[in-house]
Amino acid sequence: MNTKVEQPKGSNAADIGKLVLAGLVLAAGIFAYSWFNNDPNVPSAVRLIGVLVALVVSLAIAATTGLGRRVRDFLGESQFEMRKVVWPTREETLKTTGIIMVVVVILSLLLGLIDLILKSVVLDWLLKLGS
Template identity: 70%
Template structure:
């Protein structure tokens, strides 16, 4: 857990302008990709243009207050992921086998209960009336 104090102030006018610019670039790139698809522009050129526009929009958004918070969150998440103790291959295989066996047993049990209830309802209760 991070011991730094959280800042909860809103986005500044500059941040809002940058985010708006990033959104406009993103929409423009998507529209251009779609519009150029009807013409004679090759698919690889359209795709490269889309990727460049996406990178530019993300780069602009990354230098805003919310973008810095996202980068900080990703960095802290990577730090926490280094602390995780992952199971060994043997533990994973054994756990998976147990889960498969329990699933099969429970599905057979539920199927048997369904069959018993079906026979009780259809054969006994409906024939009484």
């Protein structure tokens, strides 16, 4: 049971302003990347670094909002839950894969046999009775 107190879902004007600012910073980075696309004096690596810097800055701005805190909390709780997962060993994975492959082959043969029987019933018996 989760004992944390639920936080209000609404966002205030400061959070909205920060998210808009983060979007503008990211849009400016993308715009600068495309603006300097044809400039031979600006290497493509510098343009790419500019977009990455704009992305990091916009994520940092967005992380200070209420939504950003909730996302960080969610990611932290997800990492905590991932530590509880018991992953299968290589041997268990190979055995399970083999079993699944055998079942798939058996079921495909069974469905093919059913299809063959239904085809012969419909084409050979029912259509010949009607003529």
